[in-house]
Amino acid sequence: MRGIIDLGSVSFTRFIVCLPLVLLPLLGVASGKAEKTGEKDKKKAQGSASITGRVLSAAGTPIRGAKVQAFEDESSEKKASALPGMISIDMTQLEGREYPEAVTSSNGTFDLRGLARKLYRVRAIAPGHACRDVVEISAPRGQLELVLEPALNVSGSVHNSAGSAIKDARVKAYFENESKAPRTTFGELIVFILPQIASVRTGQDGVFKFDTLGPGEYTFVVEAKAYQTAEENRKIVAGATKQSLDFSLTPGHILSGMVRGRGQRAVPDCQVRVRRTDAPDTASAARQVPADEARGLTDKQGKFLFDTLAEGKYELTCSHPDYLNLRRLNLRAPAEGITLDVEPKKTSK
Numbered sequence: 001m002r003g004i005i006d007l008g009s010v011s012f013t014r015f016i017v018c019l020p021l022v023l024l025p026l027l028g029v030a031s032g033k034a035e036k037t038g039e040k041d042k043k044k045a046q047g048s049a050s051i052t053g054r055v056l057s058a059a060g061t062p063i064r065g066a067k068v069q070a071f072e073d074e075s076s077e078k079k080a081s082a083l084p085g086m087i088s089i090d091m092t093q094l095e096g097r098e099y100p101e102a103v104t105s106s107n108g109t110f111d112l113r114g115l116a117r118k119l120y121r122v123r124a125i126a127p128g129h130a131c132r133d134v135v136e137i138s139a140p141r142g143q144l145e146l147v148l149e150p151a152l153n154v155s156g157s158v159h160n161s162a163g164s165a166i167k168d169a170r171v172k173a174y175f176e177n178e179s180k181a182p183r184t185t186f187g188e189l190i191v192f193i194l195p196q197i198a199s200v201r202t203g204q205d206g207v208f209k210f211d212t213l214g215p216g217e218y219t220f221v222v223e224a225k226a227y228q229t230a231e232e233n234r235k236i237v238a239g240a241t242k243q244s245l246d247f248s249l250t251p252g253h254i255l256s257g258m259v260r261g262r263g264q265r266a267v268p269d270c271q272v273r274v275r276r277t278d279a280p281d282t283a284s285a286a287r288q289v290p291a292d293e294a295r296g297l298t299d300k301q302g303k304f305l306f307d308t309l310a311e312g313k314y315e316l317t318c319s320h321p322d323y324l325n326l327r328r329l330n331l332r333a334p335a336e337g338i339t340l341d342v343e344p345k346k347t348s349k
Contacts, residue, residue: 047116051137053144054108055124062108063148066126070100070112071194073121073135099195115139123197124148130214131197133175152236155209156245158202158222165206166249169224172196173210176217176233196221214238222247226307252308255331257338259302259318266302267342270320271295274306277329278313309333318342 055066102110104126112122119138125131129148137144158169174196200208215238222230227249236243255274259267273295298304298318316328316338323342331338 047114047139049115049117049139051112051115051120051122051139051141051144053110053142053146055104055110055126055146055148056108057129058147058149062104062106063126063129064104064106064108066104066108066110066124066129066148068102068104068110068112068146069123069125069195070115070120070137070139071123072116073119073137112139121194122146125197125212127151127211129212131212132214149214151211151213152215152238152240153242154213154236154245155207155242156247157206158208158224158247158249159206160227160249160251165202165204166224166227167202167204167206169202169206169208169222169227169247169249171200171202171208171210171245171247172221172223173198173213174219174221176219220245220247222249223308224249226252228252228308228310250310253311253334254305254307254336255309255314255316255333255338256303256305256307256336257340259298259304259320259340259342261323261342262344264341266298266300267320267323268298268300268302270298270302270304270318270323270342272298272304272316272318272340274309275315275317276310276312277315306333316340 051070055063055068057063100112100115102112104110117139119136121133121135122137122144123131123133124146126148128151130151132146132148134144134146156171158166158171160166174194198210198212200210202208213236215236217233217235219231219233222232228251230247230249232247234245259270259272261267296304296306311333314331314333316331317325318340319325320342323344326340326342328338328340
């Protein structure tokens with residue numbers, strides 16, 4: 001989900017978009033009025049409520065070491081359509097977003113603290129068990145029981161078009177959009193703004209294995225250095241002894257160059273971001289550039305390199321504390337030898 005909207009990779013610029021106002025708490029983003037809230041009010045908004053309970057296996061035994069997370073739950077379809085409005089959001093607030101989290105003790109108990117008095121989506125993840133989300137859990141809440149079914153045997157491989165294995169590729173699994181509405185930027189925002197439920201990497205042989213997936217529909221996002229990101233929707237079915245997920249990646253196109261200051265001197269440690277501008281929709285544009293590949297710092301020679309891009313038009317922006325921000329439009333990948341000349345900021349005497 002990218003564009004002036006840059007949502008999927010959570011590597012964004014400021015944008016104005018029509019979103020239901022009730023979604024703001026889910027995103028951890030405030031509207032203009034709320035942005036002016038003082039630090040004291042922010043701490044108060046965090047609250048002192050808690051959600052406590054246990055994580056159990058299907059056999060009723062406590063699960064130790066399960067990770068339990070809480071996400072503000074404002075994503076139901078009825079709430080989402082209740083209060084539409086135009087709002088300005090600075091999506092950079094989403095970067096590094098942390099969520100309340102707890103780990104279960106030996107008797108399977110957990111305590112999610114510091115919550116505001118509102119509704120939450122609670123997620124439990126434990127190796128060997130299928131991840132589970134429960135929605136509309138009101139804080140404070142006690143004695144919440146989360147029963148996890150055994151995980152299915154889900155594995156697969158990642159390879160290139162020639163059939164060669166791709167090592168160290170990252171395969172991420174997300175719950176598919178729970179509503180059956182068309183896959184729009186708004187709908188995908190709900191899916192991808194929350195953390196993935198599982199993330200694994202391929203070995204030397206390109207093989208990966210999940211141990212926290214159960215029956216259901218998932219969106220898988222596959223990322224690898226020097227390859228374009230792939231996204232596929234797959235259904236995991238119950239009853240199968242083994243389920244294989246195989247992905248083929250296409251080599252990425254390159255945008256590379258250097259950032260220069262006055263006297264054509266290299267500017268190291270300049271943050272350069274890339275964003276596709278000609279994708280059919282902002283949602284598909286976003287995940288074509290993985291979050292950790294969508295930006296980077298120039299090296300000592302002021303050089304930058306993006307090598308996971310699809311063929312198309314892109315925008316480059318660069319920023320540095322000592323220089324004015326610069327944006328370059330209509331760059332078509334592949335392209336090498338790009339020069340970005342930045343001007344120093346004027347210092348007040």
